[in-house]
Amino acid sequence: MVSTEKPRQYKVVGTRPIRPDGVDKVTGRAAYGADTKAEGMLFGAVLRSPHAHAIIKSIDTSKAEALPGVKAVVTARDFGAHAGGGVVDLGETRGQANYMQDNVLANHKVLYHGHAVAGVAATDQHIAEDALALIDVQYEVLPFVIDVREAMLDTAPILLDDLRTTVRAANSTLPTDKPTNIALHMSLEKGDLEKGMAEADVIVEREFETGMFHQGYIEPQNATAFWNRDGEITVWTSTQGAFSVRDAMAALCKVPVSKIKIVPMEIGGGFGGKLGVYLEPIAALLSRKTGHPVKLWMTREAVFQATGPTSATYMRVKMGAKRDGTFTGAYAYLAYEAGAFPGSPMGAGAQCAFAPYNIPNQTVEGFDVVINGPKTAAYRAPGAPASEFAVEAVVNELAEQLEIDPIELRLRNASKEGTPNTVGQPFPRIGAVEVMDAMKSHPHYASELTGEDVGRGVAVGFWFNGGMESSSSAAVNSDGTVSLILGSTDIGGSRASLAMQLAETLGLTMDDVKPQVVDTDSVGWTHVTGGSRTTFAGGWVAYELGMQIREQMRERAAQIWEVDADKVTYGDDGAIHGPDSKTMSFAELSGQLAATGGRIAVSASLTKNTQGPAYAGHIVDLKVDRDTGKVEILRYTAIQDVGTAIHPSYVEGQIQGGVAQGIGMALNEEYIYDDEGRLRNGSFLDYRMPVANDLPMIDTVLIEVPNPGHPYGVRGVGEVPIVPPMAAIQQAIYDAIGTRFYVTPISPRRILEETMPD
Amino acid sequence: MSNRVKTDRIVITAKINGDERTFLADERDSLLEALRERIGLTGAKEGCNNGNCGACAVLLNGVLVNSCCVMAAEIEGAELTTVEGLAGPEGLHPLQQAFLEEAALQCGICTPGFLMASKALLDENPHPTEHDARFWLAGNLCRCTGYDKIIRAVLKAADQMGSNGR
Ligand code: FES
Ligand code: FES
Secondary structure (H helix, E strand, O other): OEEEOOOOOOOOOOOOOOOOOHHHHHOOOOOEHHHOOOOOOEEEEEEEOOOOOEEEEEEEOHHHHHOOOEEEEEOHHHHOOOOOOOEEEOOOOEEEHHHHHHHHOOOOEEOOOOOEEEEEEEOOHHHHHHHHOOOEEEEEEOOOOOOHHHHOOOOOOOOOOOOOOEEEOOOOOOOOOOOOOEEEEEEEEEOOHHHHHHOOOEEEEEEEEEOOOOOOOOOOOEEEEEEOOOOOEEEEEOOOOHHHHHHHHHHHHOOOHHHEEEEEOEOOOOOOOOOOOOOHHHHHHHHHHHOOOEEEEOOHHHHHHHOOOOOOEEEEEEEEEOOOOOEEEEEEEEEEEEOEOOOOOHHHHHHHOOOOEOOOEEEEEEEEEOOOOOOOOOOOOOOHHHHHHHHHHHHHHHHHHHOOOHHHHHHHOEOOOOOEOOOOOEOOOOOHHHHHHHHHHOHHHHOOOOOOOEEEEEEEEEEOOOOEEEEEEEEEOOOOOEEEEEOOOOOOOHHHHHHHHHHHHHOOOHHHEEEEEOOOOOOOOOOOOOOOOHHHHHHHHHHHHHHHHHHHHHHHHHHHHOOOHHHOEEOOOOOEEOOOOOEEOHHHHHHHOHHHOOOOEEEEEEEEOOOOOEEEEEEEEEEEOOOOOOEEEEEEEEEEEOOOOOOHHHHHHHHHHHHHHHHHHHHOOOOOEOOOOOEOOOOOOOOOOOOHHHOOOEEEEEEEOOOOOOOOOOOOOOOHHHOOHHHHHHHHHHHHHOOOOOEEOOOHHHHHHHHOOO | OOOOOOOOEEEEEEEEOOEEEEEEEEOOOEHHHHHHHHHOOOOOOOOOOOOOOOOOEEEEOOEEEEHHHOEHHHHOOOEEEOHHHOOEOOEOOHHHHHHHHOOOOOOOOOHHHHHHHHHHHHHHOOOOOHHHHHHHHHHOOOOOOOOHHHHHHHHHHHHHHHHHOO
């Protein structure tokens, strides 16, 4: 279902063509990172820490090196100098180079179970794995801390000796000169919180915890690297950002970016988890040592132990409202763990928490805390699902206490164009009200829900969407087609959505545009495929390319016809028109370019600091089985302001996928550590992601409130759908069995503790 | 631990996607490893290497198996179909076409496994209900799509195959 604010006449935008890379992906021909083959290639494996926190006293690699077939072993020492504290921009997150290096290969301490300690290259995969057992590492085991609140205590074991608290909070009492696990204490303030709370007739305050959730991409991290004798490095890898990998490699391997070429292979999912580097530098060091290309890929267990996840959190949210439902004040306390190195997405969580609402008086206080777990990575709307879960759950409780319909309560307080956000900047044109209106009038919301232990819940979600830098080039071919060269790796259909925007601009068909993703030597700097930015920023670049081509085609026709260029127009169907009914199709003119002054090739780059924010509203019906604790999702409706849906099928797909991940967070997914700080469920069997028979069809409603800040009205769509599910499901479970859960996942075990207390 | 490492090679002959192939493998190779690294058929993907994601699914003598859980040595004399063998000379298999038309893939890493599992489903049950398809495909993980469009594609392909007698 698509509803449009202002129907616009597009020919290609809004249609559902088959994606250009489709055939390769259904026939097994598409080459993903682990499919890489290079002449003389060696196979690698990585030794990982069995401890949560320990000093590495010694590493003896001699036995492993002596194993026939083993070509090299590397440890942190092979990096040579330690990377400086410079910052590498990973798009949705940033990393300090020295910490990145220590995460890739542990320096003198291991900081989590699964932390990489050494890498091996051998002539055969089995030999590389055998060699791991021959590396002798002596550890001095240290006390560890995994819980975010415990890590904040003065008595907690300290992970990083050099870490001091950065304070960006007005009334912070934290010392800034003592070793600590608290990397950052910040606050965002608007209005007068005390005054806001004093004006309230009803106040609800609750505490929440959310688990560590993994992105769960099906393709493990991989990298093949070749460090040539002339010092040139080539890396074939599955990544969301070829250029961010290049920057990270340059910082960690201490070589200029010009010596590094990243070849982005097809990528089997990322969701934010494939922005940084893990194996790439290890493969490069092994290649330098052996002179051969070296391929590495992670075991699934290593993926869980050492990549991703998103932050586990502890949160408190307090909101006040008047009898008529007007929100008067709001406070949030957000403690996010970052894993073993600073940099949780707490800041984004803080800015998103109250963004759906116009609340004049609010304070958000946040903490970024290191713990003995894997360094967190971005995960779809990083930071937002947790903070908005807490806020939305409180809003649902307020609605109940005020006896106001929960969607109506949201509508009364909805952010609109001009509403100042949490940092005081006015929102541009946004679709929050449209989404909430559509929720209220959706037949799902009016439908009757019958049966025992069934319940319904609603929640909304907000996400900024990123802009950032994109580059592309295009060339007109003699047969009237256009090659489109992209810097954005294609994680779920962006070749299609970008080619469609160029085709639309040129009045051509989708088949006339040939998109191709290329390596970092072949296109201008392009930011990661993340932040819901690719179809937005990349599409804008495609539009610019199209406009340049139109201009040059007009000039060329004018030359051929020997008339002034301003007498020549470019038609919506791609035909070029001159005086006296002269006309040439795009293809006809394309065929004459070579003979009349040369072929046409153009390029464009742009940087957009902001984008159109996205809103989503979800309605869920479910049934709780009191005997097993299992929750069955009966019906799910996801309504979203998508700006303009370039390829509606892939927009729906993004929403459905985000919802499924959100359902996983709400009900089942969770890292489980044992008493020694070891991850106990590092497999797809025990880290329980939704499978096909856990879910119903997921109905989507695409509301199109075009983003005025984009030639085709595009808003990012990929991230916001993961935001509402936790709160909607928490509310629906309450509706079903009368218990409000404040800890996610609301797993069968937690439900049984309520329904069968003995 | 002994320093001696076994790298014993074995010769295996099997019919792969219709052609008899003889190849050299390590006796410790799983079928998935042999397909990907010895034979060069990388359509089957490794998602977990322990039977929990279905990305490596192939048909062994017509039976759906996770190739990471089968030893290469076990396929001696067998008939194997991988995703590379799904499209015939006449074009894409209806399942492949339906996956494209229904946008049933985003990143596509799970697609080979879903296609092979769906083929096995339709071989056994040409007219599955949504419920049948969801339960049959519960051994295949997809993290991108929420399964909605995959299920629609499978049901569509079943419909089309039913009506044109394939
Ligand atoms: S790789 Fe074989 S089931 Fe996952
Ligand atoms: S399409 Fe990405 S895992 Fe299924």
